[in-house]
Each structure stands twice: as structure tokens, then as C-alpha cells.
Amino acid sequence: xxxxxxxxxxxxxxxxxxxxxxxxxxxxxxxxxxxxxxxxxxxxxxxxxxxxxxxxxxxxxxxxxxxxxxxxxxxxxxxxxxxxxxxxxxxxxxxxxxxxxxxxxxxxxxxxxxxxx
Amino acid sequence: xxxxxxxxxxxxxxxxxxxxxxxxxxxxxxxxxxxxxxxxxxxxxxxxxxxxxxxxxxxxxxxxxxxxxxxxxxxxxxxxxxxxxxxxxxxxxxxxxxxxxxxxxxxxxxxxxxxxxxxxxxxxxxxxxxxxxxxxxxxxxxxxxxxxxxxxxxxxxxxxxxxxxxxxxxxxxxxxxxxxxxxxxxxxxxxxxxxxxxxxxxxxxxxxxxxxxxxxxxxxxxxxxxxxxxxxxxxxxxxxxxxxxxxxxxxxxxxxxxxxxxxxxxxxxxxxxxxxxxxxxxxxxxxxxxxxxxxxxxxxxxxxxxxxxxxxxxxxxxxxxxxxxxxxxxxxxxxxxxxxxxxxxxxxxxxxxxxxxxxxxxxxxxxxxxxxxxxxxxxxxxxxxxxxxxxxxxxxxxxxxxxxxxxxxxxx
Numbered sequence: 001x002x003x004x005x006x007x008x009x010x011x012x013x014x015x016x017x018x019x020x021x022x023x024x025x026x027x028x029x030x031x032x033x034x035x036x037x038x039x040x041x042x043x044x045x046x047x048x049x050x051x052x053x054x055x056x057x058x059x060x061x062x063x064x065x066x067x068x069x070x071x072x073x074x075x076x077x078x079x080x081x082x083x084x085x086x087x088x089x090x091x092x093x094x095x096x097x098x099x100x101x102x103x104x105x106x107x108x109x110x111x112x113x114x115x116x117x
Numbered sequence: 118x119x120x121x122x123x124x125x126x127x128x129x130x131x132x133x134x135x136x137x138x139x140x141x142x143x144x145x146x147x148x149x150x151x152x153x154x155x156x157x158x159x160x161x162x163x164x165x166x167x168x169x170x171x172x173x174x175x176x177x178x179x180x181x182x183x184x185x186x187x188x189x190x191x192x193x194x195x196x197x198x199x200x201x202x203x204x205x206x207x208x209x210x211x212x213x214x215x216x217x218x219x220x221x222x223x224x225x226x227x228x229x230x231x232x233x234x235x236x237x238x239x240x241x242x243x244x245x246x247x248x249x250x251x252x253x254x255x256x257x258x259x260x261x262x263x264x265x266x267x268x269x270x271x272x273x274x275x276x277x278x279x280x281x282x283x284x285x286x287x288x289x290x291x292x293x294x295x296x297x298x299x300x301x302x303x304x305x306x307x308x309x310x311x312x313x314x315x316x317x318x319x320x321x322x323x324x325x326x327x328x329x330x331x332x333x334x335x336x337x338x339x340x341x342x343x344x345x346x347x348x349x350x351x352x353x354x355x356x357x358x359x360x361x362x363x364x365x366x367x368x369x370x371x372x373x374x375x376x377x378x379x380x381x382x383x384x385x386x387x388x389x390x391x392x393x394x395x396x397x398x399x400x401x402x403x404x405x406x407x408x409x410x411x412x413x414x415x416x417x418x419x420x421x422x423x424x425x426x427x428x429x430x431x432x433x434x435x436x437x438x439x440x441x442x443x444x445x446x447x448x449x450x451x452x453x454x455x456x457x458x459x460x461x462x463x464x465x466x467x468x469x470x471x472x473x474x475x476x477x478x479x480x481x482x483x484x485x486x487x488x489x490x491x492x493x494x495x496x497x498x499x500x501x502x503x504x505x506x507x508x509x510x511x512x513x514x515x516x517x518x519x520x521x522x523x524x525x526x527x528x529x
Contacts, residue, residue, distance in 0.1 A: 045279075045283050045284075048276040048279065048280060049276075049279060049280045049283050049284050050284075051237035051280075051284065065236045065237045066237075066239070067237060067238050067239035067242060068239070086285075086287075087285040087286070087287035088235075088237055088284050088285050088286045088287065089286075089287050089291075092237070109284075110284070111283045111284045111285065113283075
């Protein structure tokens with residue numbers, strides 16, 4: 001059965017802060033209601049925690065990293081992988097192997113919130 | 118109540134230097150730069166008061182580390198949302214040796230340097246973070262030095278620390294195969310910092326001018342951590358050689374003084390000697406592949422060692438620019454080379470070179486150099502037109518005043 005990633009565009013806030021507890025509870029309720037169809041998903045820290053990766057000169061070229069999300073409006077987020085990595089350097093090394101990174105696109109590597117639940 | 122002694126500059130310096138070592142170690146212990154910074158900041162405030170009153174303890178680093186660890190434990194215990202990792206850190210801190218070895222501190226400082234200059238942080242964040250954590254300036258000072266509001270700087274630093282923490286920017290020295298690229302990020306950051314101070318000379322804010330000295334101090338620290346590294350030898354040499362001339366760059370009215378007219382007796386001879394020695398070592402240690410900082414420092418050394426402008430070794434300078442173009446072929450490098458060619462071969466040859474450079478039409482110094490060559494070729498009307506083009510572009514106040522006085526002289 002195919003799976004789908006639902007990328008959520010909402011206000012750029014830190015969902016770990018207590019003032020968003022009600023909203024995260026709503027997501028929790030949605031998660032329970034949709035439990036039968038959900039296969040995976042993640043809540044992300046806000047955009048200032050992001051790193052963008054690009055490979056210049058085609059496959060195997062120079063890996064270039066920049067601070068922040070790749071674009072605010074022009075390019076939409078088209079999907080995501082969950083990569084398990086020890087740290088940002090390892091995650092960037094994997095991200096640089098994703099075809100979009102060396103084929104004109106950008107992979108945004110962002111840490112996933114661990115709510116500890 | 119007794120008034121604490123005013124903490125003197127040497128005491129502040131001692132607390133900053135030892136505080137940096139303690140921060141580097143504590144960050145490794147805690148796995149959290151922000152928490153370590155807060156704890157070290159608390160300990161530093163305590164040290165300035167206590168040491169100012171009672172004198173400096175026999176082992177200031179151990180004193181600071183003990184104080185910072187106990188502040189960190191207090192903070193973790195106060196924090197209700199503390200993570201398991203931090204609770205672990207408390208248990209670990211209680212088992213840590215009271216004083217880490219010099220080699221452990223050395224490795225921790227390198228880790229701190231490479232974390233602050235991690236390529237996933239923007240250049241401006243790297244500069245701000247380096248000033249805060251490696252130079253030990255407080256947030257208000259960093260904000261003033263980099264010309265942004267304290268609120269903006271505070272937010273920038275907080276975001277950087279959060280990113281380091283939650284995105285897990287690793288606290289380690291990069292492996293050998295990544296070291297050249299990662300070291301380049303470090304040298305670029307230090308040189309940006311130096312240029313912030315160098316260009317601030319006209320502004321007169323002492324704190325901004327002192328950035329050049331902070332950058333040199335940081336460069337020396339890096340060189341002590343990675344002795345013999347050619348790019349660091351070149352970087353420190355370049356900064357010393359440029360800084361040696363800084364007192365002569367502006368006249369009493371704050372107007373720019375060109376190299377040809379600078380009072381060379383005002384140059385810092387000790388800094389020049391040190392810079393020249395470092396250039397020599399940098400050249401010996403990069404026999405196969407020229408390093409751009411070493412080569413730029415070699416050019417600066419040619420200028421610094423010339424007894425007069427006329428007696429400058431222009432053929433040597435042109436040759437060094439050829440080497441530099443082999444490392445990085447940039448339009449500005451070509452422009453500087455052309456200016457040296459003008460002194461070696463005359464203005465006609467140089468003008469051909471200047472006019473062949475693409476991509477500098479928005480750069481005032483390209484127009485100004487062209488104007489200077491046209492004036493020497495006895496074409497004052499063309500020279501004035503070129504100066505007008507330079508003046509129409511954005512530049513610093515001192516630069517603009519200089520261009521305007523040149524135009525007035527040509528029209529007289």
C-alpha cells in the first residue's frame with residue numbers, strides 16, 4: 001500500500017512551548033482519530049534550526065551547506081525521508097546523496113522534536 | 118558594605134581567557150553550549166568580584182571550572198523540563214576530575230572553534246558566535262561591535278545555540294578528510310571579524326576598532342592549537358601586517374591616506390617583524406600548494422618592508438599576485454595586480470589590464486583606479502568622468518571624501 005507524507009505549513013513556532021499545548025493536543029486528537037491510516041510522521045522544530053544542502057558540479061561534486069530553510073515561497077517542500085544519524089554532519093552526508101541534492105534541488109535537513117512520550 | 122575593586126583590564130583578560138577554556142570543557146561535559154555559556158558567565162561575574170576583592174587564586178582555571186560546574190548543576194536542577202541527558206550530565210559532572218589536563222583543554226578548545234564555525238551556520242552567525250564564545254564578549258558588546266541592536270543579537274545567538282543543540286551540530290574536531298574545508302570556514306570567520314574592525318577605523322567606536330585586535334588574538338589562539346598550519350600562519354601574518362599600518366591609514370581629520378603618502382615611521386615595526394617571520398614559515402610549510410593567506414601576507418610584507426613607496430619591490434609584488442591568481446582568480450585580485458603593474462611598467466600597460474577586467478562596474482575602486490591611470494596618462498577629462506562614476510556608487514564616507522578631493526585636484 002502506498003504511503004504519503006503530509007507536510008504541514010503553519011505558523012513558524014516552537015511547538016514545544018507551553019502556549020501551543022492546546023494545538024498539539026488537537027494534533028494528538030487527529031492522530032488518534034486517524035490512527036488506522038497513519039504510518040509515520042513527525043513534528044519539526046521551527047525553521048531557524050534548519051540546514052540546506054546542495055551539491056555543486058553534479059553527482060559527487062562539492063557539498064555546500066547553508067543556514068536556514070532553502071526558500072520561503074518559491075519552492076515547495078516535496079517530500080521527506082527520516083534519516084537516523086548520530087549528528088548533523090552524518091545527516092548532511094546522507095542528505096547529499098539524495099538525488100534532488102545534486103540534481104538542481106535542495107534537501108532541507110531539520111531535527112525532529114522528541115516529545116519524550 | 119565594601120565596594121568591590123574596579124576589575125582592571127588584565128583581570129578581565131584573565132577571566133576571559135580562562136573562561137573560554139572552561140567553557141570549552143564544560144560544553145563537552147554538558148553537551149549543551151547554551152547552558153555551559155550561562156554557567157561560565159555566572160562564574161565569570163563571580164570571579165571578577167571575588168578576585169578583584171581577594172586577589173587571584175593560585176589556579177584560576179580550576180576555580181572557574183568548579184564555580185561554573187556548580188552553577189550548571191544549580192541551573193539544571195532549577196529547570197523543570199530538564200532532559201534525561203542533562204540529568205546524566207549532572208551525575209557525570211559530579212564524577213569529573215577537578216582540573217582537566219592541558220591536552221584535554223586543547224582538544225576542547227578546538228571542538229569549540231569548529232562548532233562555532235560550523236558550515237551549517239551562516240557567516241554572520243559564525244562571526245557573532247565566535248565573538249561571544251571564543252573572544253568572551255557579552256551579548257551587548259557583540260551587538261555594538263557588529264552594529265545591530267542588542268535584541269536582534271540576542272535572538273541570533275539564542276537561535277544559533279538552539280540549532281547547535283537540537284540539530285546536533287557535533288562537538289568534535291573534523292576528521293582529516295574534512296579538515297581543509299572546515300579550517301577554511303574558521304579562517305574566513307576570523308578574517309571577516311578582522312575586516313569589521315579594520316573598516317571601522319573611521320567610525321571611531323573603540324569597541325569596533327578593537328575587533329581587529331580580537332581577531333588577531335583569536336588567530337594566535339588557533340595557531341597555538343594547530344601549530345604550523347600554513348593558512349593560520351598566513352592569516353595571522355596578514356592581519357599583523359595590515360594592522361601594523363592602521364595608525365597611518367587616516368589623517369587627523371579622518372581622511373584616507375593612500376599607501377604612497379603614509380608616514381611610514383608610524384608603522385608598528387614589531388608587528389611587521391613578527392608578520393614577516395610568520396610569512397616565511399608559512400611559505401616553507403606550503404611548498405607544493407600556495408595558500409591564499411600566506412600569499413596575501415607576502416604581498417603585505419613587500420609593502421611593509423619597503424623603505425619608501427618609490428623603493429617598493431613592484432616586480433616581486435606583481436609576481437605574488439600571479440601566484441594568488443593561480444589560487445583564486447577574482448576580479449578584485451586582477452585589479453590589485455594591475456595597480457602594481459602600473460608602478461612596474463607604467464600607466465598605459467596597467468590601463469589595458471584594468472579595462473579588460475569584467476564584473477567590477479559596481480565597484481568604486483575599479484573606477485577610481487581607472488581614473489588614476491587616466492590622470493597619469495594626461496587625460497584629465499576622462500579621469501574626472503571615471504571619478505564621477507566612482508562617486509555615484511555606494512562607499513564609505515572616508516572613501517567618498519577622498520574621491521571628491523581627487524576630482525577637485527584634477528579640475529584645478
